[in-house]
Amino acid sequence: MHVETISTAALGDRGYLVHDGETALVIDPQRDFDRVEDLATRLGVRITHVAETHVHNDYVTGGLALAHRHHATYLVAAAEDVSFDRHPVHPGDTLSVGSMTVTAVATPGHTEHHLAYLVEHDGRRAVFSGGNLLFGSVGRTDLVAPDRTTDLTHAQYRSARALADHAGDDATLHPTHGFGSFCSSGPAVVTDGSTIAEQRRSNHVLTDDDEQHFVRDLIANLTTYPSYYSHMAPLNRLGPGAPDLSLPEPLRPAELRVRIADGQWVVDLRSRVAFAAGHLAGTVSVEYGQSFTTYLGWTLPWGEPVTLVGSEEDVRAAIRDLSRIGVDRPAAAIGDPADGLAPDHPVVAYRRATWSDLPHADRPVVLDVRRTDEHADRHVTGSVNIPLHDLIARLDEVPPGEVWVHCASGYRAGIAASLLHRAGRDVVHLDGDWTQATHAGVATSP
Template sequence: MDVETIGTASLGDRSYLVHDGEVALVVDPQRDLDRVEEVAARLGVRITHVAETHVHNDYVTGGLALSRRHDAQYLVAAAEDVAYERLAVHPGDTLSVGALSVTAVATPGHTPHHLAYVVGRDARQAVFSGGSLLYGSVGRTDLMSPSLTVDLTHAQYRSARALASLALETATLHPTHGFGSFCSSGPASGADASTIGEQLRTNHALTDPDEQHFVTSLIANLSAYPSYYSHMAPLNRVGPSAADLTVPAPLRPAEVVDRVAAGHWVVDLRSRVAFAAGHLRGTVGFEYGTSFATYLGWILPWGEPVTLLGSEEDVRAAIRDLSRIGIDHPSASFGDPTSWQTAPDIVSYRRAGWSALVDATSPVVLDVRRPEEFASGHIVGALNIPLHELPHRLGEIPAGTVWVHCASGYRAGVAASLLHRAGREVVHLDADWSQVHGVPTT
């Protein structure tokens, strides 16, 4: 038995392919199926089963499309209300995938009907825990409904313990969440691999003897999650298609200008340094990288048409990332707008470090970190508006030049572009919060 990991760093999730050398089970696949199929082809194995641990809230699944493409059995909890045919799995069900034994375990908490899968061959076990038992913590319990959060948190505590008691201590653990996903909660360890035995010694769901203390602590530390999450489960219950990763024919420069003039979202994927130095008036800057899809999906009004502007390589990668959260078929234009557009349509704003803020007179300082980050330490007098709330709270920012910062510079770069598009004078404090100096903090 071997397990192949297919990581999606942009969403903080993992999918898995577990096989016996001939046939394979795929667990929680993302929508861009080519990555899974490339692994199967490299290993020379057939995909005969595809399993979902739960109806996902943070991405559009590729499970149904993958199962249909490979004529594979599609394992989904029997209790889930879905619009497609699947192999309805009940807790305790065991089935064979070649030489592998696969047992479904009820693990409610992250969702009410969550399942984990214990896969074994001979004396070896691998546990695919989805959003139940993570490395150092568990999946968050507040994605379904506020009225269910307390009950689901109690269930999560019990589920983690039940799962750990059913598996061997030597079993390897393979969660879907916990690698940066907003679906995780609590003190996730950041580890790359673990076992049930290690979690028994280190995971707070397994080491805290007081269930009520665990529940109270976990709920108290739940933070905001991306707004697009509310659209993921409904899409997954209907049964999404595979991702269409086609790169569209590029728009002409004049067409891009027209879209900006019409109020469309034109998203510049270049670095925040390049964007600040010169960009097409009315565009917003979302530097392409690991955080791109999460923050654009969080801020972009759902269903709003989007045009991507950047290198063909970045546009191609962005299309893949966005497809995973249900944003399909964006328009695109390639290149640097400063090379094909002239003033006054090319504008810029200032970037600076902490030392420049020291010399500023009565600056308006905007901190776009999340509230829990702000509470842990901030510049005296700074206004805290988290990035994801900024488009709806621009009117709260006092008059004057806005000096905007975050923890690393990325979110502040997005915020600066939104402010500048709204007509504000802005300075992007592109600096590391851990290196703040010279200005009063609390």
């Protein structure tokens, strides 16, 4: 048995291709499944089965479309209410994939009908745990409904421990979440691999023998999660098709100007440094990188048109990333926004600063756009906290005057500064690491 990992670092998830040298099972594929197909081709294996551990809340699946393309059996829990044909899987079901044996194990908690898959071959065991047992923790339990969180947390505790017992200490563990995904909870850690034996020593769901304590502790430490999550499960229940990842016909300058004038979301993909130095008035900065998808999807209103502006390389990559959260076929303008991309449209700028530049006397408004739990832990004394994902709806709550905006690293603050500037505010982007604030003599409070 060979286990190949397909990582989607931008969303903190992993999918898997498991094969015996000839036949392959794919588990929890992302929307852009061409990566899986390329891997299968390189390995010379045939995809005969595609499995979902659960109906995902943080990304749009590529499972149904991948299964259709390869005439593969699509494995989805029988209890799930979905709008497409699939092979309904019940807990305890066992099937053969080539010379491998695959057993479905009930693991409710992250979702109500969650399944893990135990794959056995030539004396080896591998557990594909989805959002159940992660490296160091478990998947969060508050994504189904607020009134189900406590019950699902109890279920998560029991099913994770039962899964560990069922799989055995020598089994390798392969979770889908827990690599930066907001679907994880508690002290999840990022590592290349682990076993059930290692998790028995380090995972709090397996080391805490007090179920009530575990439940209270997990729920108390749940933080907010991206708003676009609410759209993922409904899309996945409908059965999403394959994405169109081709580059659209670039917008003409006149079309770009009209979109900006109409107040549409025109997103500049360049670095936040370049954006602050000069950008098309009315555009928004969401620097392309690992956090791009999460914060664009969390910040901008869901379902409204998006236009991407940047290099061809960045636009292509952004189209792929956005397809994973159901933002399909954004329009695009290719080129440097500050250098003739839309002639006669004003180019504007705003100031960037470091923590040492923040005045101690006559201090301006300091806007903290971190999450409320981050702000509560420690913040600039007297600062205003409006999380980035709430800023568009709460712009009128930002006090008057010059606004210095910060986050933990400068990334979220760059987006927030662009939104404020777009709204006509006098803004300074405090682009620095939060840990340097006290070193610069800035007063902070717990």
